[in-house]
Amino acid sequence: MPWPKSIQENNQRFIINENLTVSIDGEDPKRLQHAVTSFLRRLSNRSGVFLSHGFAVPLSDEEQAPIQISYQKSAELIIEDDESYQLDVESNKVRLVAHTDVGAIRGLETLLQLLTNNDSEYYLPGVSISDAPRFVWRGLMIDVSRHFHPIDVIKRNLDAMASVKMNVFHWHLTDDQGFRIESKTYPKLHKLASDGLYYTQEQIKEIVEYASILGIRVIPEFDVPGHATAILTAYPELGSKPRATYKIERFSGVFDPTLDPTNEAVYVFLENLFTEIAPLFPDSYFHIGGDENEGKHWDANEDIQKFKREHNLATNHDLQTYFNIRLEQILNKLDKKLVGWDEIMTPNIPKTAIIHSWRGEHEGLPKGGTLIEAAKKGYNTILSNGFYIDRMESVVKHYLTEPIGNIELTPEERKRILGGEVTMWSELVTPLTIDSRIWPRTAAIAERLWSPKEVTDIDNMLKRLEVINYRLEEVGITHIRNKNVILRNLSNNQDISALEVLSNVCEPLKIYSRNEGGTEYKTFSPFTLFADACNVDAKDALKFKQVVKNYTISLSEEHKSDVISLLETWAKNHKAFQKMDKNPKLALLESLSYNLSEVSKFLLKSIQNEKISKKDMQNFKTQLETLKQPFADVELVIANDMENLFEALK
Numbered sequence: 200m201p202w203p204k205s206i207q208e209n210n211q212r213f214i215i216n217e218n219l220t221v222s223i224d225g226e227d228p229k230r231l232q233h234a235v236t237s238f239l240r241r242l243s244n245r246s247g248v249f250l251s252h253g254f255a256v257p258l259s260d261e262e263q264a265p266i267q268i269s270y271q272k273s274a275e276l277i278i279e280d281d282e283s284y285q286l287d288v289e290s291n292k293v294r295l296v297a298h299t300d301v302g303a304i305r306g307l308e309t310l311l312q313l314l315t316n317n318d319s320e321y322y323l324p325g326v327s328i329s330d331a332p333r334f335v336w337r338g339l340m341i342d343v344s345r346h347f348h349p350i351d352v353i354k355r356n357l358d359a360m361a362s363v364k365m366n367v368f369h370w371h372l373t374d375d376q377g378f379r380i381e382s383k384t385y386p387k388l389h390k391l392a393s394d395g396l397y398y399t400q401e402q403i404k405e406i407v408e409y410a411s412i413l414g415i416r417v418i419p420e421f422d423v424p425g426h427a428t429a430i431l432t433a434y435p436e437l438g439s440k441p442r443a444t445y446k447i448e449r450f451s452g453v454f455d456p457t458l459d460p461t462n463e464a465v466y467v468f469l470e471n472l473f474t475e476i477a478p479l480f481p482d483s484y485f486h487i488g489g490d491e492n493e494g495k496h497w498d499a500n501e502d503i504q505k506f507k508r509e510h511n512l513a514t515n516h517d518l519q520t521y522f523n524i525r526l527e528q529i530l531n532k533l534d535k536k537l538v539g540w541d542e543i544m545t546p547n548i549p550k551t552a553i554i555h556s557w558r559g560e561h562e563g564l565p566k567g568g569t570l571i572e573a574a575k576k577g578y579n580t581i582l583s584n585g586f587y588i589d590r591m592e593s594v595v596k597h598y599l600t601e602p603i604g605n606i607e608l609t610p611e612e613r614k615r616i617l618g619g620e621v622t623m624w625s626e627l628v629t630p631l632t633i634d635s636r637i638w639p640r641t642a643a644i645a646e647r648l649w650s651p652k653e654v655t656d657i658d659n660m661l662k663r664l665e666v667i668n669y670r671l672e673e674v675g676i677t678h679i680r681n682k683n684v685i686l687r688n689l690s691n692n693q694d695i696s697a698l699e700v701l702s703n704v705c706e707p708l709k710i711y712s713r714n715e716g717g718t719e720y721k722t723f724s725p726f727t728l729f730a731d732a733c734n735v736d737a738k739d740a741l742k743f744k745q746v747v748k749n750y751t752i753s754l755s756e757e758h759k760s761d762v763i764s765l766l767e768t769w770a771k772n773h774k775a776f777q778k779m780d781k782n783p784k785l786a787l788l789e790s791l792s793y794n795l796s797e798v799s800k801f802l803l804k805s806i807q808n809e810k811i812s813k814k815d816m817q818n819f820k821t822q823l824e825t826l827k828q829p830f831a832d833v834e835l836v837i838a839n840d841m842e843n844l845f846e847a848l849k
């Protein structure tokens with residue numbers, strides 16, 4: 200995962216033994232050296248084979264090296280880079296050939312994924328793979344404003360991105376809840392608007408270098424003119440509300456504080472700030488946000504209204520375009536091209552801008568939403584609508600988000616669709632939980648953006664995702680282990696097996712309903728609750744759905760015993776739950792645990808044709824209805840399948 204463009208098997212086997220060595224033939228092998236060292240370590244750790252050589256061998260030994268890598272040039276980390284590779288595995292040789300070093304490191308990830316074993320040895324199955332990405336922009340955005348994420352969180356996520364061939368890290372550095380980067384020109388920004396949680400410029404350079412070694416571009420985002428509470432906390436005089444003071448925002452949502460586009464001091468500030476910050480990011484693109492500006496402080500300000508009239512700017516949208524164009528000119532001087540969320544797409548915005556589509560289809564737009572509209576109007580564009588993983592929806596939905604569909608595009612229009620980005624908005628995630636919200640779903644989106652359009656088999660994807668899911672632990676992703684960290688915290692370090700059972704059938708509330716109106720959680724609320732231990736695509740819920748489906752179709756004894764086995768687990772789980780010493784966090788879950796147990800007992804009786812009293816039936820119906828309701832910020836996602844089973848048994 201992502202599935203390659205073409206694979207041919209040849210029935211040979213390359214056995215992993217201590218004599219395995221790797222050679223690199225290519226200019227400036229810095230990236231490859233790092234990738235080969237990592238490859239050898241992961242190979243050795245997975246297989247337990249004590250390799251004689253732990254690093255790439257010198258080129259003079261190339262003839263003898265069983266794994267030979269060659270490439271023509273270093274990638275520049277631009278959208279024109281060639282990431283294709285050709286991989287041939289035979290019984291005594293592996294050849295990995297690419298145009299660029301980054302293509303070669305994409306191929307090395309494929310090679311590692313091929314590693315398999317039988318009782319007696321680890322081996323790479325013989326194959327010829329020709330591979331190249333469908334889209335040149337395969338990104339992950341991490342919002343570090345709503346919750347700050349230190350550099351080790353970013354590094355492990357960069358490693359995970361590289362493991363599934365993603366190539367753009369979009370760093371959402373500023374928002375209402377915090378300004379997260381050191382500014383020497385305007386030190387009040389990080390001193391007054393970050394609660395001390397920000398990256399030093401040295402740390403920024405470290406991350407940019409770390410990403411570059413992995414073949415990942417880094418795009419910073421400074422969200423303006425809206426989402427600007429943090430900036431205005433430091434420099435209130437740049438705001439649109441005269442004499443206002445501002446405080447770092449603690450809640451989630453869309454807020455009014457907005458830079459004043461009619462104030463020349465704003466452009467001086469942004470030019471100085473961008474002139475300081477832009478050189479830290481070698482990429483030629485720079486994201487200025489531009490989203491969700493409702494312009495309330497503009498409407499309320501007489502001087503801003505007067506400015507609009509004087510400059511023939513009929514709407515706030517026109518005023519924002521005026522602002523964006525001024526920013527575009529500043530960024531041009533710094534040799535940067537502007538990227539912005541799709542609100543920036545107005546008639547006067549230059550075609551050099553990239554439109555970042557996030558709102559999808561709405562009235563008046565051509566089919567395919569702002570992505571297609573942008574491409575047809577002549578803009579380069581990337582898609583995030585459909586890849587909002589913070590909505591906590593099933594991986595299947597994201598996987599089936601096809602950027603282009605069957606929309607007719609000219610070759611030029613198609614070329615302007617650069618790819619897409621997963622968005623990890625961080626209102627409800629902390630360093631403890633962020634990995635479990637990003638992974639493994641992002642791996643499936645990475646496949647959508649890399650693999651041929653025709654690769655859409657869900658069962659096949661889910662099977663492969665299960666493997667990738669635990670392989671992500673190898674690169675340091677904490678999504679699996681931190682679940683138990685949270686459950687131990689919840690239980691004061693008691694036996695957590697009852698909580699694990701419960702969490703395997705519960706999912707956090709979806710589509711922002713966990714934090715309705717943005718007011719239940721503040722940035723400093725606890726995120727170590729039961730809902731934080733639960734995840735999308737709850738493991739046993741998927742299993743139950745399948746066995747109920749199988750049983751209701753076949754009514755066979757075999758499928759019946761699968762259903763019984765799961766129901767028994769839940770039926771007896773409440774006893775284990777009750778054994779725990781209670782605390783307020785656990786006490787909250789008591790009725791959920793009890794109702795699940797009771798409903799399961801009823802369904803067991805029912806499936807085993809035991810006698811059911813009127814009272815049993817009444818209780819069951821009440822309890823099932825209760826279980827269908829959101830509870831403790833989770834939903835019990837098996838409730839509907841329990842009902843389906845009941846209907847089938849009637």
Ligand code: ACM
Pocket residue numbers: 490491540557
């Ligand atoms: C966005 O989600 N406001 C870009």
